[in-house]
Amino acid sequence: MIKQTEKQEESSKLVQTEEMDVSFYISGVEILNNVGCGICVCSSQEKVLFANERFSAFLNGEMDGKTVKKLLSQALEGGEEDSSGELYIEEDDRWFDVHRKKIRWMDQSAAELYTVYDITKTKQYQQRIEKQANNDFLTGLYNRMRCEKDLEEQISLIREKGGEGALLYMDLDDFKHINGGLGHQYGDVLLQGISRSLKRISGIQSSCYRMGGDEFIIIVTDTRVSMLNRILGDICGIFEKPWFLKGADYYCTMSMGIVRFPTDGDTVQELIKKADLALFEAKATGKNRYVFYTAEEEGSAFKRLDLEKNMRNAIVNACNEFEVYYQPIVDVSKPDHPCMGAEALIRWNCESLGFISPTEFIPLAEYLGLINPIGDHVLLQSCRRCKHWNDSGHPEYKVNVNLSVVQLLRNDMAERVKNVLQRTGLNPGNLTLEVTESLAINDMTRMKRILGQIKELGVWVALDDFGTGYSSLNHIREMPIDVIKIDRCFIEDLGNDEFSDAFVRIVCELASVIGMKVCVEGMEHERQYEILKKMQIHMIQGFYFDKPMKVEDFEKKYL
Structure with missing residues (x-):
């Protein structure tokens, strides 16, 4: 139990x-x-x-x-x-x-x-942080920091294994016109569209960078450098067609500087600096092009720095180094072809550098954003001088003043013109403001508004360089203009080129129908004069009659 x-x-x-x-x-x-x-x-x-x-x-x-x-x-x-x-x-x-x-x-x-x-x-959080650190928020391209890192890696790789790479420094031409004319939101849309197009180009899909603003860098690695010519062609092709913004087509071109490494340099800072020098050369020689860096740019860089320093000093000193020259405009519709006024042309007589050509300093002034004070100075001096002519027995004399595209983008441009007229007492009808055709056609809505405000003051408006832009003849009817200025390139070959003859004749006939006057610039020879006499031309300026001259010489001869 x-x-x-x-x-x-x-x-x-x-x-x-x-x-x-x-x-x-x-x-x-x-x-x-x-x-x-x-x-x-x-x-x-x-x-x-x-x-x-x-x-x-x-x-x-x-x-x-x-x-x-x-x-x-x-x-x-x-x-x-x-x-x-x-x-x-x-x-x-x-x-x-x-x-x-x-x-x-x-x-x-x-x-x-x-x-x-x-x-x-x-990991997703880390990737977001990494993307924020390495990518541009607006376009999705890599940013400056990532560019410098990748470029350093490419330089080191080529230094170890040999080969060659290329750096392309690209800047949009006159991008500020899009921002100023259409608004920053449309400028952003344009930047995004360009970025997407760049990323679709074979060979550079993962090596495009936005450096800030409207500046881009593209690294062509050693394995892709053999494709460089094709890549450059594809990039240029992006800008051959207009961009559809705010319900209309707008053209935007680019300028580019190119360096090869290690041939042109073997450090990040050196390569970017030299590419920037080549970019400036592309801008200064007409824009809408690319330029390969050469040793000559190194010397021009120091000259550019000297120009910039002296230009800033001249502006600080009330623009006293900038002189206004005057080229007479004659009225060939009247007997004896009397002088009817002059076009004001800026010249820079720098105290330390001497006489600087306008083709050299004006692009730099626009590039640096210094053209506004210079343009204001020219407008004020020209109106004062024309008022003096009017009071000295020539009430019919007019003065033509060029407005840069940068000036025209200012919202208060019409008000500035009004203030100058009040300060000088000049009759508004004796002031003609010249605008370039390319800007007017590229932003028609904005130009019609600004030029309309200027014309309300009684000021005349001339369309300069007509025939050199993207325009059609129909555009001259849309714009509030009084004078069409035919570019000198059509006058050079008069009598020798059928197209030039036909173009000038058609513009003159059309202007007569719609009540506008025609001014021809760049006439230098008797042959050209004899042909133009047979057309409905009102005004001519050129070396055939007289060159641009100092105000003292102009007044001695024409006052």
Whole structure:
């Protein structure tokens, strides 16, 4: 009886122990299912011995031991030792931190314990931070910091392995006209469109950078430099067509400076500096082109710095170094072809550098944003001088003053003209403001508004350089202008070129129909004069009658 009781007690203890083991196991599984990572144990025979729910969810229920080990091993280094690493599953776009440790299973057999953490949110946050640090927010292109880093890497690579690369420094021509005329939001749209087009060019998809504003850099690596000519052609092709902005087509061109490395330099700073010098040369020689860096640009850089320094000093000193010359305009519609006024032309007689050509300093003044004070100075001096002519027995004399595109973008331009007329007392009808055709056609709506405000003052408006832009003859009817100035390039070949003859004749006939006057500039020879006499020309200026001259010489001869 006692033995039977002892056996029952032992049996009861065994059951209790087994129940406790099961309960402990269940509790352990529940704990492991609720930890913040995936846990998996695989045998040496590639069999999954245990996996918690989180691990199963990570792998979408895939529990084949061979597949699991093969997948996790992609993130691990080494075969036998404990290791860790990161795993990216592309189809799910998820990142995992994987750790492996050698252990003994419950039966003392060799096994591997894997702990897996989902770090997708952390990686995505890191990528966002990295993108913010390396990418331009507006265009999505890489930024200046990333450009300098990548360029340094390319220089080092070529230094070690040989080869050649190229750096292209691009700047949009007159981009401020788009921003000022249409608004910054449309300027942003244009920048985004150009950026997308650049990224579609084969060979530079991942090496385009926005340096800020409307400046871009493109790195052509050593493996792509053989494609340079084709790449340049593709880039130029982007700007051959208009951009559709605010319901209309607008043309935007670019200028570019190009350096080769290591031929032209082997440091980031040196290459960017020399590319910028070549870019400025492209701007100064007419824009809408690219220029390769040469050693000559190095010398011109110092000259440019001298020009800039002296120009700023001259402006600070009330523009006293800038002189206004006057080229007479004759009225050939009247007997004896009397002088009817003059065009005011800016000249710079620099105290330290001497006489500077307008073709040299005006592009620099526009590039530096200094043309406004210079233009204001010319307008004021010209109106004062014309008032003097009118008061000295020539009330019919007019003065023509060129307005730069930068001046015309100022919202208060009409008000500025009005103030000058009030200060000088000049009759508004004796002032003619000349605007370039290319700007007027490129932003017709804005120009019609600004020029309309100017004409309301009683001031005349002339369309300068007609025939050299993207225009059609129909545009002259849309604009509030009084005078069409035919560019000298059509006058040079009069009598020798049928197209030039026909163009001048058609413009004269059309102007007569719509009530406008025609002024021809650049006439130098008797042959040209004889041909123009037969057309409906009102005004002519050119060396045939007289060259631009100082005010003293003009007044001595024509007053």
